[in-house]
Amino acid sequence: MSLPGLELTQPSEERQYAVAPPSQIALNPGSEWRFEVAFGHIIRVKLLNGTAELFGTELAEAQTYTLTGTKAAIYTWHGCELEITAGETATTTTVDGSTSAAGHGAGGCQSEYTSDDTPMMEYANLHFALEALREESQGSGKDGPRVLLLGPDNAGKTSLSKILTAYATKVGGQPLVVNLDPTEGMLSVPGTLTATAFRTMLDVENGWGDSPMSGPSPVPVKLPLVYSYPLPSPLDAEGAVYRPIVSRLALQVTERMAKDEDVRRTGIIVDTPGVLSSGKPGSLELINHIVTEFAITTIVVLGSERLYSNMVKQYDNKPSASAAAAVFDERVAVVKLSKSGGCVDRDAAFLKKTRESQIRSYFFGNSAPSNALTTAITLSPSTLQVDFASLTVYNYTVISTEDEDEDDYDPSQLSTGDSFLPGGGVDDYSQPKQEHDRAATLPGIVGLSSDQNITSTHSYSTSNIPLKRLLPPAPMALENTLIAITHASTTASPAAVRDASVKGFLYVANVDAEKGKIMLLSPIRGTIPSQAMIWAKRWPDEVVGLVG
Numbered sequence: 001m002s003l004p005g006l007e008l009t010q011p012s013e014e015r016q017y018a019v020a021p022p023s024q025i026a027l028n029p030g031s032e033w034r035f036e037v038a039f040g041h042i043i044r045v046k047l048l049n050g051t052a053e054l055f056g057t058e059l060a061e062a063q064t065y066t067l068t069g070t071k072a073a074i075y076t077w078h079g080c081e082l083e084i085t086a087g088e089t090a091t092t093t094t095v096d097g098s099t100s101a102a103g104h105g106a107g108g109c110q111s112e113y114t115s116d117d118t119p120m121m122e123y124a125n126l127h128f129a130l131e132a133l134r135e136e137s138q139g140s141g142k143d144g145p146r147v148l149l150l151g152p153d154n155a156g157k158t159s160l161s162k163i164l165t166a167y168a169t170k171v172g173g174q175p176l177v178v179n180l181d182p183t184e185g186m187l188s189v190p191g192t193l194t195a196t197a198f199r200t201m202l203d204v205e206n207g208w209g210d211s212p213m214s215g216p217s218p219v220p221v222k223l224p225l226v227y228s229y230p231l232p233s234p235l236d237a238e239g240a241v242y243r244p245i246v247s248r249l250a251l252q253v254t255e256r257m258a259k260d261e262d263v264r265r266t267g268i269i270v271d272t273p274g275v276l277s278s279g280k281p282g283s284l285e286l287i288n289h290i291v292t293e294f295a296i297t298t299i300v301v302l303g304s305e306r307l308y309s310n311m312v313k314q315y316d317n318k319p320s321a322s323a324a325a326a327v328f329d330e331r332v333a334v335v336k337l338s339k340s341g342g343c344v345d346r347d348a349a350f351l352k353k354t355r356e357s358q359i360r361s362y363f364f365g366n367s368a369p370s371n372a373l374t375t376a377i378t379l380s381p382s383t384l385q386v387d388f389a390s391l392t393v394y395n396y397t398v399i400s401t402e403d404e405d406e407d408d409y410d411p412s413q414l415s416t417g418d419s420f421l422p423g424g425g426v427d428d429y430s431q432p433k434q435e436h437d438r439a440a441t442l443p444g445i446v447g448l449s450s451d452q453n454i455t456s457t458h459s460y461s462t463s464n465i466p467l468k469r470l471l472p473p474a475p476m477a478l479e480n481t482l483i484a485i486t487h488a489s490t491t492a493s494p495a496a497v498r499d500a501s502v503k504g505f506l507y508v509a510n511v512d513a514e515k516g517k518i519m520l521l522s523p524i525r526g527t528i529p530s531q532a533m534i535w536a537k538r539w540p541d542e543v544v545g546l547v548g
């Protein structure tokens with residue numbers, strides 16, 4: 001039927017559900033195929049001949065890869081031919097009728113095109129420069145390069161860190177990849193800061209790959225060290241929560257480097273959230289904190305001239321914060337790289353779906369309810385009902401910069417040490433509390449105003465940590481949110497709870513305020529560990545309907 005005046009044809013049932021024939025895409029050397037696949041639609045990609053890689057990870061010839069809910073590019077150095085086939089599609093019913101998640105591009109992509117204008121040569125040159133530094137550190141006692149990626153939102157930082165990680169592992173390196181972006185989880189749910197040593201390849205279908213929590217995987221699993229940061233922005237609470245967690249993560253990373261020769265030689269890659277590069281008050285101070293704590297040697301700026309020039313002024317050619325900087329005359333280099341023209345701005349709805357999908361696959365594996373289109377991994381989480389009063393749950397009482405409508409943040413009400421503690425405040429946090437040798441301010445840093453000056457990274461008072469014990473009755477707001485189970489004991493101090501790494505996560509499916517019980521979804525069967533927990537009240541945002 002033709003719509004009057006528009007000469008548009010309304011899609012018939014058959015047209016809407018007809019399976020499109022596979023499309024073949026030939027890529028010239030040095031070009032890439034950029035594509036966007038909606039959540040709810042699957043495409044299958046096969047490398048017919050030649051060589052190709054997705055953010056640095058090579059595709060195997062003739063293997064079929066299944067992709068959904070992603071925006072990415074497949075690049076070829078030497079030329080290749082790809083076959084793209086439409087997979088299953090979910091249709092959602094709206095008031096206007098059904099809408100399909102499939103688009104009009106090859107395989108049902110929302111958008112897809114090829115481009116030979118890519119910054120891959122620059123990115124590869126950076127990899128080779130880092131390899132040269134790694135060679136230098138071999139046997140010399142000097143640590144491998146510590147790379148910090150900076151740039152605004154959607155500048156391609158995470159994609160570049162995947163590329164650098166994939167290239168480093170391909171030549172036998174073992175980079176420690178640190179994710180300081182709480183808006184997106186790396187091998188974990190959002191609302192966490194993590195560090196992971198990559199010994200093996202990344203996963204073409206699944207970004208960073210799978211952690212052991214996601215069940216069996218054809219690609220070897222990676223074991224992340226996870227800290228809870230249940231706020232959307234590092235600038236929340238003026239960085240007072242973010243900074244000490246970054247310090248704790250840096251301490252663990254430094255210790256791991258000291259123990260593991262391959263990791264020490266390969267070095268660190270630190271991915272950051274775009275807000276740090278936004279020039280907002282407090283962001284420069286946080287960058288300086290990260291540069292100092294991780295003793296960064298290479299700052300890579302993507303997509304911002306202003307930030308690049310700022311970073312050059314502050315850091316270029318200054319000694320690194322490493323204790324060994326003087327011995328080896330180790331200096332910071334600031335590098336500017338082009339932002340790829342393929343980078344896409346992801347809207348709020350897409351980002352929300354990405355977060356939801358990360359949370360679903362944490363509990364259900366890759367064949368989670370909304371993701372039921374994929375064939376891969378299925379996990380069997382269990383639900384159990386517990387007395388809320390039997391749990392030791394803490395909550396950060398801070399105002400988020402994203403959400404300024406409430407909260408009970410009142411510094412004068414906050415903990416003075418042990419007063420929240422049920423058992424009199426014995427801090428039995430098992431990890432050693434040593435200072436680490438990267439706590440000094442970067443020598444020669446100039447240009448920070450006096451209120452931005454960092455004197456000591458360990459100077460935060462533990463007496464005003466905005467972490468408060470959540471006492472019964474269980475608030476209804478717990479419903480549909482996550483709780484992190486930390487390694488800290490139930491009698492640990494708020495500082496110890498904040499600084500403890502995370503064992504795993506629970507999802508609150510239901511709150512029965514009358515009976516004082518909550519229904520929890522746990523990734524594994526058995527009782528809930530008796531450990532201090534942190535409620536992700538603010539971040540990640542709630543996921544409705546994960547259970548039944």
Ligand SMILES: Nc1ncnc2c1ncn2[C@@H]1O[C@H](COP(=O)(O)OP(=O)(O)OP(=O)(O)O)[C@@H](O)[C@H]1O
Pocket residue numbers: 034035070071072073151152153154155156157158159160181184272273274340341342343344345346
């Ligand atoms: N060359 C490319 N072709 C197609 N898509 C790309 C390309 N490079 C990056 N993208 C996509 O663009 C989006 C933004 O890139 P990326 O996540 O790497 O940016 P970012 O700087 O880490 O963003 P943020 O700070 O907001 O997390 C992602 O969906 C990514 O997969």
